Amino acid sequence: MTTMPRSMQEIINQADELADRFESYSPNPDDQRDPRPLESLRSAVAERVAAETAIVRAVGEARDAGYSWATIGALLGTSGEAARQRYAQAVAH
Numbered sequence: 001m002t003t004m005p006r007s008m009q010e011i012i013n014q015a016d017e018l019a020d021r022f023e024s025y026s027p028n029p030d031d032q033r034d035p036r037p038l039e040s041l042r043s044a045v046a047e048r049v050a051a052e053t054a055i056v057r058a059v060g061e062a063r064d065a066g067y068s069w070a071t072i073g074a075l076l077g078t079s080g081e082a083a084r085q086r087y088a089q090a091v092a093h
Contacts, residue, residue, distance in 0.1 A: 055076070059091050060091035069081065069088075
């Protein structure tokens with residue numbers, strides 16, 4: 001943990017120390033992490049956004065077709081009230 005410098009000279013000394021550490025750093029294979037888990041996570045998040053967008057569109061279509069919140073909620077695996085609370089504002093025209 002680095003403590004906060006108190007004087008201008010301490011700030012300069014700390015900056016010099018950090019610059020020396022940066023300039024003398026040599027990459028080590030053990031320092032590298034496999035990026036694939038983050039790529040998978042990014043992809044999953046994008047899929048979730050696309051799925052949620054499709055659900056909002058489908059809920060809106062179902063409401064426009066006259067289906068009740070209870071019916072929509074059942075298909076979403078929740079109650080009609082929970083579905084209404086989650087999607088009513090998103091599908092309001």
